[in-house]
Amino acid sequence: MTDARRFSSRRRPNLAPWLFISPWILGFFLFTLGPMVFSLVMSLYDWPVVGDRRFVGLDNYRVMLTQDPKFWQSLGVTVKFAAIFVPLNILLSFLLAILLNVKVRGTALFRTAFYLPSIISGVALVMIWKWIYSKDYGLLNYALSLMGVDGPNWLGDPHWSILAIIIASLWGLGGTMLILLAGLQSIPKELYEAARVSGVPAWAQTVYITIPMLSPMLLFTFVTSLISAFQQLTIALLLTKGGPLNSTYFFAMYIYDNAFKFHDMGYAAAMSWVMFLIILILSMAVLKYSAAWVHYEGDVKGGGNG
Amino acid sequence: MARTFTYGALIFLSALFVAPFLWTLLTAVKTEAELVAWPPVFWPEDWRWENFATSWAEQPFGTYLQNSMTVVVLSTIGQVFSSSLVAFGFARFRFPGRDPIFVLLLATMMIPWDVKMIPLYMEFNFLGWINTLKPLIVPAWFGEAFFIFLLRQYIMTVPMEIDEAARMDGANPWQLYWRIHLPLMLPGLVLVGTFHFMNAWNDYLGPLIFLNDQTKYTLPLGLGLFQGRHDVDNIAIAAITVILCLPPLVLFFFVQRYIMDNALGSSVKG
Amino acid sequence: MTITRRMLLAATILALPGASFAEDQVLRFATWNTDPESIAINQAIATKFEEANPGVKVQIELYGDGFDDKLTAAMGAGDAPDLMYMWNFPAYKDALLPIDDLIARDAAELNLDDIPSGLMNISKIDGKTYAMPIGFTTQVVFYNKDMFAAAGVPEPQAGWTWADLRTAAAKFRNAETKTYGYAVDAKPDPFDFEQFLWSNGTKYISDDGKTLDGYMNSPEAAEVLDMFADMIKTEEAVALNIGDDTPGSALFKTGKIAMFQSAMWSKTGIDESGIDYGVAPLPAFGSKPVHSVIGASGLSISKDAKDPELAWKFVKFFSTPEAVEMRTNDLPIRTSVAEKLGLATDPITKPFFDMLAVSNRETNAFLKNPNWGQIQANLATAIEATMVDQGNAKAHLDEAVAASARFLN
Numbered sequence: 001m002t003d004a005r006r007f008s009s010r011r012r013p014n015l016a017p018w019l020f021i022s023p024w025i026l027g028f029f030l031f032t033l034g035p036m037v038f039s040l041v042m043s044l045y046d047w048p049v050v051g052d053r054r055f056v057g058l059d060n061y062r063v064m065l066t067q068d069p070k071f072w073q074s075l076g077v078t079v080k081f082a083a084i085f086v087p088l089n090i091l092l093s094f095l096l097a098i099l100l101n102v103k104v105r106g107t108a109l110f111r112t113a114f115y116l117p118s119i120i121s122g123v124a125l126v127m128i129w130k131w132i133y134s135k136d137y138g139l140l141n142y143a144l145s146l147m148g149v150d151g152p153n154w155l156g157d158p159h160w161s162i163l164a165i166i167i168a169s170l171w172g173l174g175g176t177m178l179i180l181l182a183g184l185q186s187i188p189k190e191l192y193e194a195a196r197v198s199g200v201p202a203w204a205q206t207v208y209i210t211i212p213m214l215s216p217m218l219l220f221t222f223v224t225s226l227i228s229a230f231q232q233l234t235i236a237l238l239l240t241k242g243g244p245l246n247s248t249y250f251f252a253m254y255i256y257d258n259a260f261k262f263h264d265m266g267y268a269a270a271m272s273w274v275m276f277l278i279i280l281i282l283s284m285a286v287l288k289y290s291a292a293w294v295h296y297e298g299d300v301k302g303g304g305n306g
Numbered sequence: 307m308a309r310t311f312t313y314g315a316l317i318f319l320s321a322l323f324v325a326p327f328l329w330t331l332l333t334a335v336k337t338e339a340e341l342v343a344w345p346p347v348f349w350p351e352d353w354r355w356e357n358f359a360t361s362w363a364e365q366p367f368g369t370y371l372q373n374s375m376t377v378v379v380l381s382t383i384g385q386v387f388s389s390s391l392v393a394f395g396f397a398r399f400r401f402p403g404r405d406p407i408f409v410l411l412l413a414t415m416m417i418p419w420d421v422k423m424i425p426l427y428m429e430f431n432f433l434g435w436i437n438t439l440k441p442l443i444v445p446a447w448f449g450e451a452f453f454i455f456l457l458r459q460y461i462m463t464v465p466m467e468i469d470e471a472a473r474m475d476g477a478n479p480w481q482l483y484w485r486i487h488l489p490l491m492l493p494g495l496v497l498v499g500t501f502h503f504m505n506a507w508n509d510y511l512g513p514l515i516f517l518n519d520q521t522k523y524t525l526p527l528g529l530g531l532f533q534g535r536h537d538v539d540n541i542a543i544a545a546i547t548v549i550l551c552l553p554p555l556v557l558f559f560f561v562q563r564y565i566m567d568n569a570l571g572s573s574v575k576g
Numbered sequence: 577m578t579i580t581r582r583m584l585l586a587a588t589i590l591a592l593p594g595a596s597f598a599e600d601q602v603l604r605f606a607t608w609n610t611d612p613e614s615i616a617i618n619q620a621i622a623t624k625f626e627e628a629n630p631g632v633k634v635q636i637e638l639y640g641d642g643f644d645d646k647l648t649a650a651m652g653a654g655d656a657p658d659l660m661y662m663w664n665f666p667a668y669k670d671a672l673l674p675i676d677d678l679i680a681r682d683a684a685e686l687n688l689d690d691i692p693s694g695l696m697n698i699s700k701i702d703g704k705t706y707a708m709p710i711g712f713t714t715q716v717v718f719y720n721k722d723m724f725a726a727a728g729v730p731e732p733q734a735g736w737t738w739a740d741l742r743t744a745a746a747k748f749r750n751a752e753t754k755t756y757g758y759a760v761d762a763k764p765d766p767f768d769f770e771q772f773l774w775s776n777g778t779k780y781i782s783d784d785g786k787t788l789d790g791y792m793n794s795p796e797a798a799e800v801l802d803m804f805a806d807m808i809k810t811e812e813a814v815a816l817n818i819g820d821d822t823p824g825s826a827l828f829k830t831g832k833i834a835m836f837q838s839a840m841w842s843k844t845g846i847d848e849s850g851i852d853y854g855v856a857p858l859p860a861f862g863s864k865p866v867h868s869v870i871g872a873s874g875l876s877i878s879k880d881a882k883d884p885e886l887a888w889k890f891v892k893f894f895s896t897p898e899a900v901e902m903r904t905n906d907l908p909i910r911t912s913v914a915e916k917l918g919l920a921t922d923p924i925t926k927p928f929f930d931m932l933a934v935s936n937r938e939t940n941a942f943l944k945n946p947n948w949g950q951i952q953a954n955l956a957t958a959i960e961a962t963m964v965d966q967g968n969a970k971a972h973l974d975e976a977v978a979a980s981a982r983f984l985n
Contacts, residue, residue: 016479017404020395023388024411027448032414035425042421049424049652051670067982096319102312111566112559113320116327119554121508121526124547127333127540128326134822139325156818156964171326175501179456182493182565186463216459224452227415243763244818245961252418259420260648262949263667272418279416284409296462338848364612427653436655514642515649518604518657519635531610533641539611 039269047266060270070246070254071271077162078251082229085166089225090218093176098210100177101184111181115174126238129168130155133239155240158247165236165248176221183217184210215294223283230279251275327551333544334358341540358549361542365528366520374524377442378506384447385502386495392449393457394483398469408458415451423515430516441516442509442524446502453498460494461487496564500557507554525550600633601883603890604657606647610640614905621902625893632886654880658887662876665699665706666942667949673877674704678888686895690910694936698872701943707874708895711906713840714868714931715771717741717859721852723748723834732835732856734930738803741835741859745812748834758813758835759824760804762963766952767869767940768839769959772800774867774938775860780955785944788980792955793973800861801962801969809966818964839871840907840928857927867938868931872909947983954979 018025043061046054064071100111117125132139133154141151154164187210195205211218233252236242242249255275259268333341334357336350396408430441464487472486488495510526517523529546532539607618615638622634637657639646644664650656651671662668679686688696691709699707717732724731729744745757770780778796781788791797807813814833816824828836829849836842837858846853860866875894877887893899900913907928908914919925942948958976962969 014399014401017395017399017401020399020479020483021392021407023447024392024449024451024454025407027388027445028410028414030448031426031429031445032417032422034429035422036417038425039417039421048670049648050668063982069979099312099315099319104309104312104316107566108559108562110316110320111562112555113324115558115562116551116555117323119504119508119551119558120327120330121529121547121550122510124330124529124543125326127543128329131329132326153818171323174323178497178500178565182460182497183463185493185566186460213463216462220456220459223412224415224455230416231418241763243960244964246957255418255420257949257953260644261953262947263648264950265421265424265652269421272421275418276413276416280413283412283416287409287412297465423649424652427649427655431653431655510642511645514639514646518637520638530642531638531640533610 039272042266043269043273045266047264047269049263049265053266056266060267061274064267064270064274070249073246074249074251074254077247077249078230078232081162081166081232081250082226084163085169085229085232086222086225088166089170089173089176090221092170093173093180093221094214094218096173096177097180097184098206100181111178114177117171118174122234122238125168125171126235129164129235129239133164156244158245161240161244161247165232165239168235168239169232176225179221180214180217183214187213212293212295213297215290216296219286219290219294223286226282226286227279230275327548330544330547330551333540334361334548336541338541357541357545361532361545362549364542365531367525367528367546369521370523370525370528373439373522374507374526377439377524378503381443381446381506382499382502384443385450385453386499388447388449389453389498390457390488390491390495391483392454393461394487396454397458397461398482398487399479411451411454415455419511427515436516437518437522439517439522442506442512446506450502453502457491457494457498460491464490493565496561500561500565503557504554507550601631601886603632603634603659603883603887604637605634605890606637606639606643606657606660608639608641608643608661609905610638611905617903617905621894621899624899625890628893629886629889634890656878656880658878658881658883659890660876660878661710661873662699662707663871663873664942665701665874665876666946668876669701669704669706671879672706673879673881673884673887674706675708675877675888675891676705679705679708682892685892690897690912691895692909692911692932694870694932695872695909697936698870699874699876707876708891709872709909710875710894711903712870712872712909712932713907714870714928714935715768715837715839715858716868716927716931717856718828718836718838718842718846719854719856720828720831720834721854723831727834729834731854732859734857734927736856736859738859738861742807742812745807745835746810749811751811754814754832756811756814756827756833758807758837759816759827759833760807760813760963761816761824762808762960763817763956764959766955766959767942768871770938770941771858771867771869771935772861773797774869775858775864776800777861777864779938780941781944781948781951783939783944786984788951788977788984792980793970793977795970798969798973801959801973802967805962805966805969808963815963818960843924844905855924855927857931866931866934868935869940870932870935945983950983951976951980 044055044057046056046059096114100107100114120128135141135151135153135156138151138154140154144151152160154160191209191213192205195209200208231252232250233256236248236250237253237256240248242253251271252275255268255271258264258271332348332350335353335355336347336357337352337354340347340350396404396411426441427436430436433440435441435444468486468490469482472482477485508526509524510530513524513527514530517527525546529543529550532542532546605618605622607614609615609618615636618636622636626632626634643661647656647660647668651668656671662672665672679688695709695712696705698709698712699705719732721731724744727747729747732740732744741758748755748757766780773779773796776796776799778791778794780792780797782791804813808815814827816822824833824836825838825842825845827833828842829846829851831851858866858868875891877884877891881887895909897910897913900908900910901917907925908917908919911920914920914929920929942952945951954976955973958969958972961972965972
């Protein structure tokens with residue numbers, strides 16, 4: 001049956017999948033392709049927001065790679081942030097999701113509580129974090145002092161500021177947690193029952209059932225966390241403005257400054273393309289090697305509706 | 307024993323996550339003097355609930371609310387529907403160019419908005435959409451990579467046998483999507499709806515860039531107006547933030563059980 | 577079937593009525609003021625203008641903190657508002673209408689003798705004027721009279737120096753109550769900070785905008801930075817913006833600092849706090865002449881304005897003594913209004929006008945070099961590094977000069 005269908009689809013192009021994905025294809029041509037091409041062109045120009053534009057070829061890229069220490073510095077900050085944030089974000093979300101997956105009374109309340117920070121808008125979140133991190137009067141250092149620890153100057157010390165941003169960013173892990181939680185719920189309970197009957201210990205159930213079955217969602221959170229880590233802007237922009245001493249000056253912030261403060265749209269576009277390529281290569285690498293650990297229950301490699 | 311531990315951990319951790327909201331609430335009912343007091347005052351001496359009403363009355367928030375609701379409702383419907391269609395197309399069919407197109411889709415998530423914005427503005431200006439809510443609604447009807455990717459992953463955890471059984475009963479692709487997969491991915495749809503709702507509800511830059519006139523503003527723009535160049539009205543920000551949090555909070559509380567609803571776990575018995 | 581339904585829905589959305597102002601001619605007027613008082617004032621002026629010009633509607637657009645984001649996008653796409661508040665003229669000048677010819681034509685009506693020339697110069701680049709001034713502030717030192725009386729310290733006098741300020745500041749330091757005499761901002765706005773270099777006989781960049789070496793890193797510049805760093809070290813001043821985000825105004829309003837250097841925008845808040853305060857001009861560096869930065873904003877017309885003549889009519893209206901007097905949230909740009917309201921003699925506002933009178937020698941760095949934004953970012957790092965290091969200004973400034981070399985041509 002399946003074979004017959006595949007055979008027929010080979011002779012006559014099947015329209016069904018194209019109809020299904022057509023909204024996105026249409027949207028891509030309407031709202032994405034144009035801006036992408038436009039920004040690529042922009043990156044080859046000395047392009048002030050207003051005034052005369054001048055074609056400069058690859059000059060923006062050359063200056064960026066050879067003459068701009070801030071480019072490398074901000075890239076370094078971003079990589080450092082991503083290297084710490086991405087694994088922590090996934091690990092903590094996973095642990096929280098497991099905790100919330102246990103059937104206890106009032107889970108609805110707990111789930112809402114963990115998602116709460118993701119609901120609060122940026123302006124207010126920053127107000128809150130400034131209050132938490134304040135050196136002399138902040139809640140965090142007050143809590144530390146109760147334990148006899150003399151807390152650092154979180155936002156004022158270049159050694160701590162990046163960690164402070166990471167912690168603040170992790171507060172918003174409610175979204176990732178929900179995604180994993182939804183994934184956990186879709187794992188058939190029979191698998192665990194069978195394992196329990198065979199006397200498989202709980203940790204082994206996690207390793208051999210939960211993680212493989214959850215792997216498509218883990219892959220999703222991995223890739224999207226990576227992307228958002230590289231695009232990290234809002235929290236640092238509002239909380240530290242890149243300081244102290246540029247220790248939280250993210251790559252995305254440098255792009256933002258070039259576009260909106262220095263009005264150097266060409267340079268900002270060139271930087272955007274470099275960032276785009278970096279994320280693309282990293283994501284492709286993750287996807288390529290994901291085949292080794294991601295398990296799809298309904299993989300279309302063997303069949304499909306086409 | 308294990309249960310006690312779970313409870314303890316849940317209560318401790320959720321306290322950490324709720325604390326910021328509580329502080330915002332406390333700030334909202336303080337006086338200006340308590341706000342700048344040094345060292346900071348935790349509990350306001352006198353709970354000034356009227357701060358909510360005065361902050362709300364400082365700007366035409368009723369109009370903003372109407373605009374926000376229009377944007378959020380119309381765009382969320384569009385997002386959920388279009389993303390699920392596209393995700394189904396990617397997850398359940400094989401067709402030439404599928405994988406490169408999917409990579410392209412993922413790539414659209416990686417473009418920084420800074421440079422996309424001016425060309426987009428030009429386009430919307432050309433269409434006459436500037437200073438209308440359309441730029442905030444229409445694109446959502448064409449699916450967004452993040453949500454498509456999410457739903458695709460979700461669909462791909464569904465065993466293929468379900469599709470085969472349905473096809474055996476004579477279901478065409480549309481019926482497969484509409485009758486089988488849409489109900490199965492309900493948790494995913496609720497997730498998408500929730501995330502999109504939150505994004506649209508809190509979006510500041512989109513409305514800032516595409517709207518001009520106060521009668522078209524959305525709630526976050528009004529909130530942003532409390533942050534001036536030299537002075538910030540922290541009490542008003544806190545008060546409006548609390549009000550802004552309530553609708554999504556209540557909504558989330560009621561829909562979260564659908565995210566957890568174990569539709570799949572119970573449907574593949576045997 | 578799906579597609580049809582979806583498209584129908586989409587079509588319905590597309591057909592939603594957009595903004596239609598068919599009856600009125602609309603003037604779009606963008607501002608960054610978002611406090612209710614300023615909004616009300618601008619609205620009142622706009623209403624008066626509408627009354628005098630039937631068929632015209634002034635649409636006030638509030639961009640607030642997102643002013644630059646919004647304006648950049650709108651201008652980049654060729655859809656700028658007709659009228660806009662403006663201060664960063666070099667960045668936007670190519671999108672603004674030079675108004676010299678209009679000013680010359682309507683000189684009598686404008687009565688320019690009534691407006692200090694320093695204020696007309698704020699928007700002048702390469703001999704072209706891009707705005708009419710709408711308000712200004714100079715920089716002063718606010719001081720807490722009660723704290724001075726309690727500590728038995730004589731109040732600041734006109735003609736005082738930084739040495740005087742430091743001597744006074746040292747007397748207020750109390751570690752237990754966390755009280756200081758003064759506050760040094762580790763992350764000052766470099767635009768405001770240049771006044772200290774001017775007052776010490778140097779400037780950020782040469783007047784032709786081509787040389788930094790010997791200016792930004794001159795011994796006089798380093799001396800200014802080291803002095804502020806030293807005030808932090810000796811605890812004569814609390815350091816702002818290194819970790820703690822509490823604004824200086826909050827410290828001043830709650831009696832934790834005795835002196836606070838700021839500008840007009842802090843006055844309303846201080847008034848509301850109810851403390852008994854005085855205002856002194858900026859201190860001098862020894863016998864060198866003191867010079868304040870003039871923070872002024874203007875009202876500019878977009879070069880793409882649909883009806884430039886109508887827009888100019890509004891600008892003129894905004895500059896009339898009547899409108900200037902309505903703008904109580906700013907210091908008046910017209911001498912006649914200042915006199916009428918007694919502001920030039922009121923002890924609280926007089927120092928602002930005194931500073932204005934002596935502050936006409938220097939040009940802001942951002943008017944001299946088109947890449948000033950990038951250079952300024954390096955400078956800001958140097959200032960911050962000096963405050964964190966509590967000294968070593970020369971080395972940090974040298975670094976800033978070196979890093980800025982590529983922006984000089």
